Amino acid sequence: xxxxxxxxxxxxxxxxxxxxxxxxxxxxxxxxxxxxxxxxxxxxxxxxxxxxxxxxxxxxxxxxxxxxxxxxxxxxxxxxxxxxxxxxxxxxxxxxxxxxxxxxxxxxxxxxxxxxxxxxxxxxxxxxxxxxxxxxxxxxxxxxxxxxxxxxxxxxxxxxxxxxxxxxxxxxxxxxxxxxxxxxxxxxxxxxxxxxxxxxxxxxxxxxxxxxxxxxxxxxxxxxxxxxxxxxxxxxxxxxxxxxxxxxxxxxxxxxxxxxxxxxxxxxxxxxxxxxxxxxxxxxxxxxxxxxxxxxxxxxxxxxxxxxxxxxxxxxxxxxxxxxxxxxxxxxxxxxxxxxxxxxxxxxxxxxxxxxxxxxxxxxxxxxxxxxxxxxx
Numbered sequence: 001x002x003x004x005x006x007x008x009x010x011x012x013x014x015x016x017x018x019x020x021x022x023x024x025x026x027x028x029x030x031x032x033x034x035x036x037x038x039x040x041x042x043x044x045x046x047x048x049x050x051x052x053x054x055x056x057x058x059x060x061x062x063x064x065x066x067x068x069x070x071x072x073x074x075x076x077x078x079x080x081x082x083x084x085x086x087x088x089x090x091x092x093x094x095x096x097x098x099x100x101x102x103x104x105x106x107x108x109x110x111x112x113x114x115x116x117x118x119x120x121x122x123x124x125x126x127x128x129x130x131x132x133x134x135x136x137x138x139x140x141x142x143x144x145x146x147x148x149x150x151x152x153x154x155x156x157x158x159x160x161x162x163x164x165x166x167x168x169x170x171x172x173x174x175x176x177x178x179x180x181x182x183x184x185x186x187x188x189x190x191x192x193x194x195x196x197x198x199x200x201x202x203x204x205x206x207x208x209x210x211x212x213x214x215x216x217x218x219x220x221x222x223x224x225x226x227x228x229x230x231x232x233x234x235x236x237x238x239x240x241x242x243x244x245x246x247x248x249x250x251x252x253x254x255x256x257x258x259x260x261x262x263x264x265x266x267x268x269x270x271x272x273x274x275x276x277x278x279x280x281x282x283x284x285x286x287x288x289x290x291x292x293x294x295x296x297x298x299x300x301x302x303x304x305x306x307x308x309x310x311x312x313x314x315x316x317x318x319x320x321x322x323x324x325x326x327x328x329x330x331x332x333x334x335x336x337x338x339x340x341x342x343x344x345x346x347x348x349x350x351x352x353x354x355x356x357x358x359x360x361x362x363x364x365x366x367x368x369x370x371x372x373x374x375x376x377x
Contacts (some may be wrong), residue, residue, distance in 0.1 A: 035332015
């Protein structure tokens, strides 16, 4: 999955911008595909429960389906099909998030869950950093060979599907529940509800700017004129190396700190990374900003994936996570589309300040939620 991670975040958009000269609508749809897949997370959770499958078996089926779609995209060099097949493939991968959190909640002990997750995540991040750098080097000046890269993504997803199928069952089958039953917890748990609102402000501000990183670096209208290798370095490799180095630190902080204090710290890091990246015009300062973004993402990885395990009853962890990922999907779908639509009428610098303001609102709100949380850690 580390190999695949660079696809929706970097190379699919790069190929669409530089090779296919895609429209803003196509770019926004592709940028939103992975995140909007989170909207559908209650569905595979419901199917898994109805069929009595283990979470790992369901994840294997999802990864296998995505592998097939990427393979078709590699074989058929058509712009519309490229956008459709890779976008749907990325969407399918995203729907597995609550299933993965359920597996971690069942297997990783609570007192060290964050640190163990960070070790696991470091393998994915390290692989992604190396692969992203090699792929950027291979495609630099040779973008016509992009279909080989898409085929490698298909192979990685297929291998991940085979490995997931081999994961032993653990914790028993999930208890069957109605498709939308997970949403009732929004009304019954005020802490969940208020945290989701704060996360919406933060996530919308952050996700608006993520696809614009590639746009800012790859679109020659902004005057940077960077090579494919430099773009891959700034968008993929440097942030991933920073994520790799910081992941164990954030994992230990997750286990030891008050969650809301940790989330406030991560928010501030995200805000500063956005302001520094889109205010920079030299490769040196862009590199510093890319590292700051990677450090922020490293903390975000741990907090986003595991936070419900801090508060949800053990048997409701997949339900809480499905609600969390659903609302992540809403902002994941709307934020890139909003960003590219606004880019047609306001300058990129104005979007940067709008993003920063949304993150600031979320951070202030978390100060109040931290007091509401009481004795919960």
